Amino acid sequence: MITMRKILAIDAGGTSTRAVVLDLSGRCLGYGRAGSGNPTAAGIEGAVAELGRAAQRAVTTAASTTDHGSFALIALAGTVSPPLLRQLSARFAELGFDGQPIVEPDLLGTYYSGTFAQQGYALIAGTGAVAGRITGGRLGLARGGTGWLLGDAGSGFWIGHQVVRAVVASLDGLGPDTVLTQLVLDSLDIEAQDGGIRGRPHALVKLMEETYALRPVDLARFAPLAFAAPEDPIAHAIVTSAAAALADLLAATRAPDIVGPVVLGGSVLAAGLRVAPSIFAEPLKRAGGGVELIAVPDGVVGAAVLGLRHAGVDIDGEIFSRIRDGVARLHTEASQEEPAVG
Amino acid sequence: MITMRKILAIDAGGTSTRAVVLDLSGRCLGYGRAGSGNPTAAGIEGAVAELGRAAQRAVTTAASTTDHGSFALIALAGTVSPPLLRQLSARFAELGFDGQPIVEPDLLGTYYSGTFAQQGYALIAGTGAVAGRITGGRLGLARGGTGWLLGDAGSGFWIGHQVVRAVVASLDGLGPDTVLTQLVLDSLDIEAQDGGIRGRPHALVKLMEETYALRPVDLARFAPLAFAAPEDPIAHAIVTSAAAALADLLAATRAPDIVGPVVLGGSVLAAGLRVAPSIFAEPLKRAGGGVELIAVPDGVVGAAVLGLRHAGVDIDGEIFSRIRDGVARLHTEASQEEPAVG
Numbered sequence: 157m158i159t160m161r162k163i164l165a166i167d168a169g170g171t172s173t174r175a176v177v178l179d180l181s182g183r184c185l186g187y188g189r190a191g192s193g194n195p196t197a198a199g200i201e202g203a204v205a206e207l208g209r210a211a212q213r214a215v216t217t218a219a220s221t222t223d224h225g226s227f228a229l230i231a232l233a234g235t236v237s238p239p240l241l242r243q244l245s246a247r248f249a250e251l252g253f254d255g256q257p258i259v260e261p262d263l264l265g266t267y268y269s270g271t272f273a274q275q276g277y278a279l280i281a282g283t284g285a286v287a288g289r290i291t292g293g294r295l296g297l298a299r300g301g302t303g304w305l306l307g308d309a310g311s312g313f314w315i316g317h318q319v320v321r322a323v324v325a326s327l328d329g330l331g332p333d334t335v336l337t338q339l340v341l342d343s344l345d346i347e348a349q350d351g352g353i354r355g356r357p358h359a360l361v362k363l364m365e366e367t368y369a370l371r372p373v374d375l376a377r378f379a380p381l382a383f384a385a386p387e388d389p390i391a392h393a394i395v396t397s398a399a400a401a402l403a404d405l406l407a408a409t410r411a412p413d414i415v416g417p418v419v420l421g422g423s424v425l426a427a428g429l430r431v432a433p434s435i436f437a438e439p440l441k442r443a444g445g446g447v448e449l450i451a452v453p454d455g456v457v458g459a460a461v462l463g464l465r466h467a468g469v470d471i472d473g474e475i476f477s478r479i480r481d482g483v484a485r486l487h488t489e490a491s492q493e494e495p496a497v498g
Numbered sequence: 499m500i501t502m503r504k505i506l507a508i509d510a511g512g513t514s515t516r517a518v519v520l521d522l523s524g525r526c527l528g529y530g531r532a533g534s535g536n537p538t539a540a541g542i543e544g545a546v547a548e549l550g551r552a553a554q555r556a557v558t559t560a561a562s563t564t565d566h567g568s569f570a571l572i573a574l575a576g577t578v579s580p581p582l583l584r585q586l587s588a589r590f591a592e593l594g595f596d597g598q599p600i601v602e603p604d605l606l607g608t609y610y611s612g613t614f615a616q617q618g619y620a621l622i623a624g625t626g627a628v629a630g631r632i633t634g635g636r637l638g639l640a641r642g643g644t645g646w647l648l649g650d651a652g653s654g655f656w657i658g659h660q661v662v663r664a665v666v667a668s669l670d671g672l673g674p675d676t677v678l679t680q681l682v683l684d685s686l687d688i689e690a691q692d693g694g695i696r697g698r699p700h701a702l703v704k705l706m707e708e709t710y711a712l713r714p715v716d717l718a719r720f721a722p723l724a725f726a727a728p729e730d731p732i733a734h735a736i737v738t739s740a741a742a743a744l745a746d747l748l749a750a751t752r753a754p755d756i757v758g759p760v761v762l763g764g765s766v767l768a769a770g771l772r773v774a775p776s777i778f779a780e781p782l783k784r785a786g787g788g789v790e791l792i793a794v795p796d797g798v799v800g801a802a803v804l805g806l807r808h809a810g811v812d813i814d815g816e817i818f819s820r821i822r823d824g825v826a827r828l829h830t831e832a833s834q835e836e837p838a839v840g
Contacts, residue, residue: 235696261696288697298697299670302706305659305714306666317647324648328641329750354577354603355630355640364644372647372714408671 162218163463164211164228164253167265167455168193168203170283171423174456175210176483177218177225180467182475184460184482187490188213194233197283197373200240208247215251217486225252229463231265231455233284233301260462261295263288265455266421268462272476276416277444279406281398281424283376285311289409290416293465299408304373310401312376312424318394319378320367327360334390339381379424383431396435399428403439410445418444420451457483504560505805506553506570506595509607509797510535510545512625513765516798517552518825519560519567522809524817526802526824529832530555536575539625539715542582550589557593559828567594571805573607573797575626575643602804603637605630607797608763610804614818618758619786621748623740623766625718627653631751632758635807641750646715652743654766658720660736662709669702676732681723721766725773738777741770745781752787760786762793799825 162185166175173193177186190209192198198206207230215225228248230236236259245256267278267290279287285308286301304313323340325331341348341359344366349358367375382398385391402425406418420429420440428436429451441449452458460479461471469475504527508517515535519528532551534540540548549572557567570590572578578601587598609620609632621629627650628643646655665682667673683690683701686708691700709717724740727733744767748760762771762782770778771793782791794800802821803813811817 295697299672302666302670302702303710305717306663306706306709307670307672321648324644328644328649330641330649330746355637360644364648367648368645375647404672 161226161467163226163460163467164214164248164251165456165459165463166193166207166210166228166230167262167269167459168207168230168232169262169454170194170197170233173206173210174454174487175207175214176456176460176486177214178460178463178479178482180464180469182460182464182469182471182478182482184479184486186214186216186218187483187486188215188217189490193230195236195240196234200237200243203240204243204247207244208251211248211251211253213490217490225254226467227255227463228253228257229260229459229466230257231260231262231459231462233262233280233286258463258466260459261288261298262286262455263298264290264295264462265458266452267419268458269421269452269455269480270419270450270458271417272461272471272473273416275414277406277409277418279402279418279420279425279440280422281311281402281428282422283312283373284308285314285402285405285422285424287405287409289411289414291414297409297411300405310398310405310424312379312422313373314401315382315394315398315424316375316378317372318397319382319391320363320375322390322394324360324363327357327363332390335385335388336381336391339385340378343378343381380427383427386432395428395432398424399432399436399439402428402436403443406440407443410443415445415447418447418449420449421453421455425451426453503568503809505568505802505809506556506590506593507798507801507805508535508549508552508570508572509604509611509801510549510572510574511604511796512536512539512575515548515552516796516829517549517556518798518802518828519556520802520805520821520824522806522811524802524806524811524813524820524824526821526828528556528558528560529825529828530557530559531832535572537578537582538576542579542585545582546585546589549586550593553590553593553595555832559832567596568809569597569805570595570599571602571801571808572599573602573604573801573804575604575622575628600805600808602801603630603640604628604797605640606632606637606804607800608794609761610800611763611794611797611822612761612792612800613759614803614813614815615758617756619748619751619760621744621760621762621767621782622764623653623744623770624764625654625715626650627656627744627747627764627766629747629751631753631756633756639751639753642747646717652740652747652766654718654721654764655715656743657724657736657740657766658717659714660739661720661724661733662705662717664732664736666702666705669699669705674732677727677730678723678733681727682720685720685723722769725769728774737770737774740766741774741778741781744770744778745785748782749785752785757787757789760789760791762791763795763797767793768795
């Protein structure tokens with residue numbers, strides 16, 4: 157089934173966005189990356205700009221090999237407002253993709269980046285944490301994803317928040333010493349000084365000023381420090397608690413009669429499986445029912461799979477491999493040509 | 499030492515403000531209350547308006563009995579910006595109190611509302627949580643008070659946050675059932691409905707909308723629900739953890755050679771000692787070194803004590819009792835005349 161119709165598939169993340177242009181045979185024609193395309197993280201204007209930038213890059217690299225576009229599909233966390241959809245429609249029409257873009261949950265983008273099976277499970281732990289059960293090719297059930305204030309235990313925000321709270325408690329004489337203190341203060345260019353302000357150590361007052369000036373979700377920037385100090389008991393406890401919380405989140409999506417692959421996405425799971433495999437892999441494998449865990453770098457392959465399915469294409473192993481290998485090839489080429497964005 | 503000079507003493511809290519006008523013998527001449535006088539909670543404009551309103555009321559009731567004013571003293575959490583001080587100076591000058599108001603930590607206002615001893619300890623748990631060691635009549639050491647994002651375990655925010663997170667976890671299938679769910683949903687007029695939105699229960703989606711629309715510190719409004727459900731294991735665990743965290747905070751201020759009274763203030767400690775004395779009183783008494791705990795309703799008596807001390811008056815038991823009894827009498831009269839404000 158070879159046709160010249162082409163699809164624009166986008167994975168819009170909280171820190172970066174990836175777009176691919178492909179035809180209905182799964183052949184990847186163009187690829188582009190940009191910054192955050194998530195309206196919650198970047199605002200509507202920012203999200204439209206970055207989604208448009210990634211799409212423009214993908215269309216530009218694809219230009220010589222195709223004739224006309226078909227439609228766009230975006231995999232995204234959260235919901236999409238009508239104003240955002242209107243602005244995206246206008247932007248994508250300029251690039252040759254008419255009509256309102258189709259929006260799918262980020263969980264499906266992640267899931268179909270790792271498998272073409274019609275049932276299974278996906279777990280994402282980036283800035284937030286969310287898990288889902290996929291049945292009949294749809295998202296049947298979602299757990300988590302309730303955000304930094306209300307949930308998301310084990311997420312990047314949660315880990316970064318625990319890191320900073322542990323450092324504050326230590327500086328405030330309420331918690332034990334931890335090497336995280338030096339790591340956090342260094343990351344903010346705060347120097348330890350003698351003396352205090354209103355009965356508090358100087359470094360604590362500075363740390364309070366710096367962190368309250370951030371948006372709360374930006375505390376996720378401190379999450380990598382927990383993985384950077386494996387010998388520290390506090391850091392170890394934070395990482396272990398995060399892995400347990402994420403395993404609980406995945407387990408809460410399980411149904412005994414739904415057996416399928418478990419696909420893992422997001423920066424926390426990537427770091428956990430790479431740096432602390434003994435802490436992350438076993439609880440997650442147990443929570444997933446013992447099947448093999450498939451870690452994916454992002455959700456753009458899944459966005460492409462979802463796009464083809466919306467166009468009526470049955471995805472088999474051959475097409476799935478073609479998409480996955482094509483995206484990997486274009487990603488490598490793009491990384492050699494342009495600076496990475498996330 | 500009787501003189502007609504009079505002092506304006508104000509206790510500026512996060513939800514309400516109290517002002518008293520008194521002479522240098524400790525005789526209380528006027529009293530007034532208003533809304534939040536804390537600039538962090540109310541903004542500079544709002545804080546000036548409410549501090550001015552409380553002061554105006556106190557001056558009005560005092561008017562017939564005194565001739566001219568001296569200075570103003572405010573007990574307040576956090577720091578005070580130069581613009582706020584300028585605006586307050588102008589406002590208080592209109593009321594006959596010239597010069598820049600003196601600002602003292604809320605911990606000292608609370609402490610001297612319960613005792614006139616020159617050394618001891620104070621613990622406040624309202625929206626936030628902070629503890630201090632008082633030596634030589636000054637705040638020698640402060641612990642906690644690092645705010646909702648970084649610390650304040652056991653505070654009203656912390657309890658309310660735990661309550662809402664427990665409800666979200668329960669609605670999301672990640673935590674056990676709790677009667678807190680119905681209490682929280684009722685308090686927000688959210689009705690349980692069948693069906694869901696994007697794989698989530700309707701009530702959970704509504705709760706997320708309502709709570710993310712609040713300022714984070716406003717989650718303190720859910721704290722009373724934890725005290726309202728003593729039989730619920732989740733509520734009981736939250737209240738018990740709060741009491742333990744507050745006891746740890748108090749204990750962290752202790753020095754073996756500094757023996758003195760322990761004064762407790764703030765809505766969480768008031769609720770804890772009244773509704774859950776078995777949970778709160780013992781850990782706090784132990785943390786305080788076994789001395790008697792003195793609970794105070796607010797910090798206005800202490801603000802008056804600090805004001806007299808700034809005027810060079812030695813506070814003895816007679817003057818302290820006169821201030822305390824005078825404030826109590828005027829407070830009762832004001833409560834009969836005007837609606838309570840907090």
